[in-house]
Amino acid sequence: MSTRTPIKQEMINDIDQLEAEFNRTDEMDADDGSFAPPPARTPKTSKTTVGAPSPRVTVDSERTVKRVTLAPLAGRPSPLVEASIARPHERGVLSLDDYDEPRHVNIPLDVARNVARLSWGLELPLKPFFGVMGVAPPPGWGRVTSVAPQAFAGNLDNKELGAGATLFLPVFVEGALFSCGDGHGAQGDGEVCITAIETALKGKFEFIVRKDLTFRYPRAETPTHYITMGMDPDLDQCAVIALRDMIALVGEKAGLSHADAYMLCSIAGDLHITQTVNGSKGVHMMLEKTLLA
Numbered sequence: 001m002s003t004r005t006p007i008k009q010e011m012i013n014d015i016d017q018l019e020a021e022f023n024r025t026d027e028m029d030a031d032d033g034s035f036a037p038p039p040a041r042t043p044k045t046s047k048t049t050v051g052a053p054s055p056r057v058t059v060d061s062e063r064t065v066k067r068v069t070l071a072p073l074a075g076r077p078s079p080l081v082e083a084s085i086a087r088p089h090e091r092g093v094l095s096l097d098d099y100d101e102p103r104h105v106n107i108p109l110d111v112a113r114n115v116a117r118l119s120w121g122l123e124l125p126l127k128p129f130f131g132v133m134g135v136a137p138p139p140g141w142g143r144v145t146s147v148a149p150q151a152f153a154g155n156l157d158n159k160e161l162g163a164g165a166t167l168f169l170p171v172f173v174e175g176a177l178f179s180c181g182d183g184h185g186a187q188g189d190g191e192v193c194i195t196a197i198e199t200a201l202k203g204k205f206e207f208i209v210r211k212d213l214t215f216r217y218p219r220a221e222t223p224t225h226y227i228t229m230g231m232d233p234d235l236d237q238c239a240v241i242a243l244r245d246m247i248a249l250v251g252e253k254a255g256l257s258h259a260d261a262y263m264l265c266s267i268a269g270d271l272h273i274t275q276t277v278n279g280s281k282g283v284h285m286m287l288e289k290t291l292l293a
Helices: 009-026 235-254 258-268
Strands: 002-004 048-052 066-070 080-083 103-110 115-117 123-125 129-134 153-155 166-171 179-184 205-210 219-221 225-232 270-275 281-288
Touching: 129 166, 225 235, 235 258, 235 270, 235 281, 258 281
Parallel strands: 048 066
Antiparallel strands: 002 103, 048 205, 066 166, 066 205, 080 103, 103 115, 115 123, 129 153, 129 179, 166 219, 219 225, 225 281, 270 281
8 A cells, every 4th residue: 555645845845955955066166066077087996896794895005096896796675665755856757747746655575585566466576786886986076965976886776786796986085985775676777756666785795906997987797798887967968978988898898999889889789777866867888798709
């Protein structure tokens, strides 16, 4: 059963305050705010792996940009979740013209059978992953919002980053200061009404310092695909960022020219809308590893 709750003025005030804060910081530069790009410098690299009882990061003592590789190998959802809240503001894909009050739905999870039971009888397979995985931003960025994903990753909400995936992250401060959360039992590409199946989640992470990598933006791999990402308030720019990074990756892996890599991305790569609701939207491009073998 779902319940419908009247909108309260304090809810709208909180949302307005959040949106105002996001819009304000979005205009700041690297000295004052959180949304400017990282400094133009050539990063060093580091790496990390997932499987340890608790997350750990091994990096140099130098405070230089490094890389962290992350793989959530074992995520288990809690037995009950409160999920799918359509909120009365414009961060969902649909507007107040479609929904003028919030909706709060409890979705029972059957962990033994790995399914969520929806109110109309559908049993949805669970595909758990952490919506938030990231490291500390560059110190010059100051205080940043946890809502919008950026170069340090964070609120990626990328459903491909489940058990067995590897996430490559730039490291901007000594020790990386990796954190994770925002457990999702299942989510569609886009996360269109702001929430996935939000649930408590436990995971094991292995961290490996990589000094052989030089890129400055998150990338990922699954056992079958390479993944590049783009985050920006403009969805078109998200696509451009993800595409350009995949062209670079193809050049690195297969030695193709820019034009040939661009063509390969067009005939064999897949652009996915990661999420549309985190202020900075997300697009990720996937390309089968076998195509570059």
